[in-house]
Amino acid sequence: MRSDLSQPVHPEETIVALATPNGVGAIGVIRLSGYDAINIANRVFKGKDLSKxxxxxxxxxxxxxxxxxxxxVLVSLFVGPRSYTRENVVEIxxxxxxxxxxxxxxxxxxxGARSxxxxxxTLRAFLNGQLDLSQAEAVADLIASNSKASQQVALQQLRGGxxxxxxxLRAQLVQFASLVELELDFSEEDVEFANRDQLKQLVHDTTIVIGSLIRSFELGNVIKQGVNTVxxxxxxxxxxxxLNALLNEERAIVSHIPGTTRDTIEEVLNINGINFRMVDTAGIREATDAIEQIxxxxxxxxxxxxxxxVYVFDALQITAEELNSDIESLQRPGVTMLVVANKIDLLSEDQLTAISPDAILISAKEKQHIDELKQKIYHAAVKQQLTGDETLVTNIRHLEALQKTEEALVRVLNGIDTYITSDFLAMDIKQALxxxxEITGAVTTDDLLENIFSKFCIGK
Structure with missing residues (x-):
């Protein structure tokens, strides 16, 4: 559903919407926000005088x-600026x-209200200075969070981390940018206000932080979107x-007949707060009919x-040559592979010791070492300890802005090394700023705001 947020926002208008999901429930909450919100509610409320x-x-x-x-009803009053939008807010x-x-x-x-x-x-909260743009986006992420980790990351961003x-970072760059701009006013006197060595060190340090944030997107995206796991x-x-053992339920049909699974089966497995979208697939072999081939x-x-x-093999039946052939044929760039030896409950001690030390040993039927496999799956996707305090980039818009910032800062460093004039140096610093x-909303356009806020639910 497309909103018309490109149109001017009129703060004198009071807006109203359902703040809880559509559908029948025990309780529903209707939210009003605007200068006249309390007066409008007072016109239809029989009880205390809300204006007092x-x-x-x-x-x-x-x-x-x-x-x-x-x-x-119960009516909750939030008198501006002590409210979510910094306007008068009423929740019924x-x-x-x-x-x-x-x-x-x-x-x-x-x-007197309008829809x-x-x-x-949340747009009004942003325009009224209650939230910056990245915090506003974190509100949407918090609403959409479906795991403990995604909830914690969104909450950390909402709190302003x-x-x-x-x-x-921006404040320090602004200080140097102003000094470089000042040099332009005294260009005829050839005066240098911004110490180039200090500027170079600041930009170098800033680039390190920006690079760290860019690299954090890999983990941040895992937490936000989950992990596609086959x-x-x-x-x-x-x-x-x-799959049944990992989920601890009989989700997939199990049979001794080869080729029982003809299509994919997908379920979500939560491990340590991270969602893994588990996909059980048809067995890989020369198909015997058209359906199996599909x-x-x-x-x-x-x-x-x-x-x-997660590549699973029957440790009792497969040969070393077949195993190596399968592993080689299934390797893909950017795809982490875990090799899992199944049915170890049927093996002798000698057969167990002959299995590759790189393989994870389990018995899915007897549920042996399933918890250990879960931890291996988790650590394959999350390669660092999560504390809940780290700053992780989860938004592709933020990632692209950070990458452009890094490119501009690299140009600043190159400019300092090649002694370019202050006007060109100022241009590159301005680009980084x-x-x-754009991330925090210090720089915005109508198109950017519409793209962000049109994806919110109406009551938020």
């Missing part, structure tokens, strides 16, 4: 349309009937049994799209 109540208070009463009572908690919710919203619109656009509450780091191997290697083709497509491949400012 203190901020951050809750009041029991009825929403009335003339002589008709629509519902008994009513019963979750669609009829009641729609009736109250229509009544509020008739009383909010997607993301308009990422923003504070960028603002500190379980592949020959027929009867125990792939479906392994299944094998889909397996290879899923492997190409994966970030992590521009791209950093």
């Amino acid at each position: 109540q203190a901020s951050h208070t809750i009041h029991l009463g009825h929403i009335v349309d003339g002589d008709m009572i629509l519902d008994e 908690s009513c019963h979750g009937s669609n009829y009641i919710l729609e009736s109250i919203i229509k009544l509020l619109i008739k009383s 909010a656009k997607p993301g308009e509450f 990422f923003s504070n780091q960028l603002q500190s 379980i592949a191997g020959r027929p009867n290697a125990g792939k479906s049994t392994l 299944g094998v083709q889909r397996t290879m497509e899923k492997i190409d799209q994966s970030a992590l491949l 521009h791209y950093l400012g």
Whole structure:
């Protein structure tokens, strides 16, 4: 759904929207924000005079349309600037009937409010200085978070950890940029206000921090999006049994008949707060019919799209040559492979010792070493200890801005080394400041704001 956020925002208008999901529930929350929010709510509320109540208070009463009572409600007051949007905000908690919710919203619109656009509450919070742009985006990430790790990263960004780091870097660059600009005013006197050695050190240090943030995107994206993980191997290697063991439920059909799995089966496995999208695939072999051939083709497509491949082999049946051939044929650039030897419960001690030391030994049927395999899967995707305090880049828009910032800073360093004039040096510093400012919203365009806030739900 496209919003019209490119149109001017009128802060004097009071907006209204349902803040809870659509559908019948025990409770629904309707949110108002704007200069006249409390007065509009007061017109339809029968109870205390809301205009005389203190901020951050809750009041029991009825929403009335003339002589008709629509519902008994709780009204929460947040007097600006002590609110999410820094405007007057009213939240009406009513019963979750669609009829009641729609009736109250229509009544509020008739009383002077207008329907909010997607993301308009958070847009107002940004425009009123309550949040910067990266924090506003973290609100959407927090709402969409589906694991502990993604929730923690979004919360850390919402609290301003990422923003504070960028603002500190930007403030130092602004100071030097102003000195370089000052030199242009005294160009005829050939005066140098910005010490080139100090500027070079600052830009060098800043580039290191920016580079670290860029590299963090790999992990940040894993946390936000989850990890595409494919379980592949020959027929009867125990792939479906392994999926069931990892999920601790009978999700996939298990049979001794080769080729039982003809299509992919997908489930989400959460390990230590990270979501892994597990895909059980058809066995890899020369297909005996057209349907199996399609299944094998889909397996290879899923492997190409994966970030992590769990290759499972029957330790009792496969030869060393076949194992090496499979591993070589399944390797893909950018895809991490874990080699898993299954059915070790059927092996003798001599057969166990003959297995490659690089293989992870399990019995999916007997659930032996499944927890150890889960940790191997986790560490293959998350190669560092997560503390919850680190700054991780999870947004592709931020990544691209940081990459452009890094490029501009490299030009500054090259310019200092080649003794370019102050005007060209100032241009490159301004470029770096521009791209950093795009992340936090110090530099914005209408198109950028529309692209970001149109993706929010209407009540946020």
